[in-house]
Amino acid sequence: MESNYINDDQLDLLLNELASLYGYDFTGYARSSMKRRVNRLIIVDKFTNFEALLETIKNDSTYFRRFVEEITVNVTEMYRDPSTFKMIREKVLPAIATQPFIRIWHAGCSTGEEVYSMAIMLHEANLLHKSLIYATDLSSLAIENIKQGIFPLSQIAKDTENYLASGGKNNFSEYYTVKKDTAIFNQNLKTKIITATHNLVSDSSFNEFQLIFCRNVLIYFNKSLQDRVLTLFDESLETLGFLILGTKENIRFTKVAAKFSQPDNTQKIWRKIL
């Protein structure tokens, strides 16, 4: 049964403990969603109440790691929202194709489905050889998964459908080999992917990019953290670089709004103009 195990004071207490004990600052996360996830974890991990969860987090660093994974790891799929990837294929890649060297950052990329989606599109546009894709996430488990490039076979039907809807012309099965119930993606894709853990709350920019993906990550942040992260992206993008967000995310009401233009208002793709 889903109900309110924790109140606002308890959430504040928990967030303060996480910051002081482990150095993880979740205070800029959207409270509504954070509460929901903490409640879910209390139920799933069968804690009797909030205090029991708090005690375990304080005394058991192994459990703390599980807590972070459960609080942050998100739903993703290959070519999620295929029309966005279609526009990247048709409009964005041609615009950056003339660059001598292409750098792309997938920030908060979770288990990496969109990273591999992008690598495949670059390969098909004959751009992969001069590209580097930086894939970062808070979760070290997610990062490990990206390095391996192994995804559940059960997802492949949906992934293939999305690939085709995004304008993919090849046989999607050329990009992986099947082993038991997994799909292992090709080595040539992996050589162009650089992985690292990165915390959008506290870490800074580490390069300059033509393209930054950050999809369905900002929804978990409050407005002031959104401003911080979008400023970080602004500083990390070349002029005329592209920023790609989730389908229900928007920079309208944020600090960076005036610095970007949106070429097609049905797609969450912005271009840095200032």
Next chain:
Amino acid sequence: MAQNIVGDCDWPVVVIGGSAGSLSVVTGILSALPMPLAAKIIVVLHRKNTSDIILLALLSKKTALPVIEVEDKEELQPGHIYLTPPDYHLLIETCNSFSLDSSDRVHYSRPSIDVTFISVAEMFRNKVIGILLSGSNGDGAKGLAYIKRNGGTTLVQNPETAEFPFMPQQAINLNCVDMIINGNEIGNKLVEILGKLSISPES
């Protein structure tokens, strides 16, 4: 009983949940709403991930009030009707803004009616009017009970008038329903409830 509106957080919040067979009831409710409207309206519908534009256009035709499909951190304003976007849970972040969440489905649903009902109840307590309509899924009943527990008013579509009676019946079985109303009378009933709150928009 007269109530004074002192701020954004004091407006009544009407939250409507529906699944299979609920669309015509929702459009009926929207067409009954007066303008200006002294309430915030939130609509959560189970929907296939087909075009959201069509549903938005359909609902917009039924009322002169602005109908908005919510984007992340969208403002929650009185006199507006907010539609949950497909494939996201809709949460209340502050008393005048939303937040979206794309975590696991609840009752095989994203958006889930329970998730939004619970979030609305936590923020707005006794200012909530929860309405649960036709559907063949168990989603929404626990959320409606939660609204009731937090002092809100609860209403379901009379299962006998529902194309799919399961969903409102689940709520009735939880003993959390203040009013059971025929589908085509819910709009007028809602207007009557809002009228009794004697709230007029601040000038």
